[in-house]
Amino acid sequence: MKIINTIAALKSVLQPIKSTVHKIALVPTMGALHSGHVSLIQKAKQLADVVVCSIFVNPTQFTDPKDLEKYPRPLEHDIKMLEEAGCDYVFMPSVKEMYPQPESWHIDLGPAEFLLEGEFRKGHYQGVTQIVKKLFDAANPDIAFFGQKDFQQVLMIQNMVAHFQMPVEIVSCPIIREDDGLAMSSRNIHLSPSDRQNALVLSQALNYVKDNFESQTIPQLVLKAKQIINSVPGVELDYFTIADTKTLLPEDKKMAQNSIALVAAKVGETRLIDNVILN
Numbered sequence: 001m002k003i004i005n006t007i008a009a010l011k012s013v014l015q016p017i018k019s020t021v022h023k024i025a026l027v028p029t030m031g032a033l034h035s036g037h038v039s040l041i042q043k044a045k046q047l048a049d050v051v052v053c054s055i056f057v058n059p060t061q062f063t064d065p066k067d068l069e070k071y072p073r074p075l076e077h078d079i080k081m082l083e084e085a086g087c088d089y090v091f092m093p094s095v096k097e098m099y100p101q102p103e104s105w106h107i108d109l110g111p112a113e114f115l116l117e118g119e120f121r122k123g124h125y126q127g128v129t130q131i132v133k134k135l136f137d138a139a140n141p142d143i144a145f146f147g148q149k150d151f152q153q154v155l156m157i158q159n160m161v162a163h164f165q166m167p168v169e170i171v172s173c174p175i176i177r178e179d180d181g182l183a184m185s186s187r188n189i190h191l192s193p194s195d196r197q198n199a200l201v202l203s204q205a206l207n208y209v210k211d212n213f214e215s216q217t218i219p220q221l222v223l224k225a226k227q228i229i230n231s232v233p234g235v236e237l238d239y240f241t242i243a244d245t246k247t248l249l250p251e252d253k254k255m256a257q258n259s260i261a262l263v264a265a266k267v268g269e270t271r272l273i274d275n276v277i278l279n
């Protein structure tokens with residue numbers, strides 16, 4: 001596995017590969033890798049000839065500077081994990097490399113940008129799409145892999161790709177969970193033992209909704225899910241919604257397809273998100 005730190009070096013390695021009709025996959029990450037990321041690399045290996053993983057903690061997508069500062073950066077561990085997963089190239093640029101000078105960025109990501117995470121983290125998806133566009137320009141991948149846990153992020157990246165008509169296929173991969181149901185996340189490292197236990201209520205509420213989706217109305221399901229979450233001290237709910245997978249607008253009636261339950265909550269000091277596709 002080769003480690004690359006500059007855009008020029010990445011291009012000079014990947015361009016000859018691309019011109020020999022090889023398929024290039026990119027797995028963009030911010031590091032602090034876990035089995036969820038490994039599942040993305042594995043899927044990428046199945047669908048492409050060469051797998052590039054980027055590790056870059058992108059400052060423009062953080063709305064809280066403290067969050068950026070305390071974002072975990074266990075680089076040696078990450079490199080070992082990628083090597084074991086069979087990744088071909090790791091792209092680890094500096095902030096200066098990706099943002100040589102201050103730049104403004106704003107694109108129309110559609111009305112869903114301002115819902116859910118967009119409401120709680122203003123400007124977050126502008127920062128996400130800004131860096132993903134830069135990474136796509138640098139690696140020129142045929143296919144890129146993201147986790148379904150950040151469901152809204154995948155939607156925003158799809159909108160960005162459509163906006164620029166980029167020839168990149170976006171693949172959303174299933175959420176990987178711990179044995180007890182907690183969705184894997186780089187942020188789980190910040191959970192104290194009691195937070196870790198309390199955080200289970202998020203997947204429990206989602207499972208309740210999935211298991212009872214046929215027999216109860218949407219308002220009943222949302223009310224019950226909120227009650228389940230609010231019954232756990234130390235968990236502060238930001239939102240729980242059943243929404244349309246394309247618009248992210250809340251649904252009040254069941255549709256034949258395209259419904260998703262999404263949740264975000266602060267567990268202790270750590271903000272977690274999770275979701276489940278319902279039909």
Ligand code: PAF
Nearest residue numbers: 028029030058128131150
């Ligand atoms: O999901 C993440 O880790 C980040 O938001 C991404 C897509 C790598 C962009 O920085």
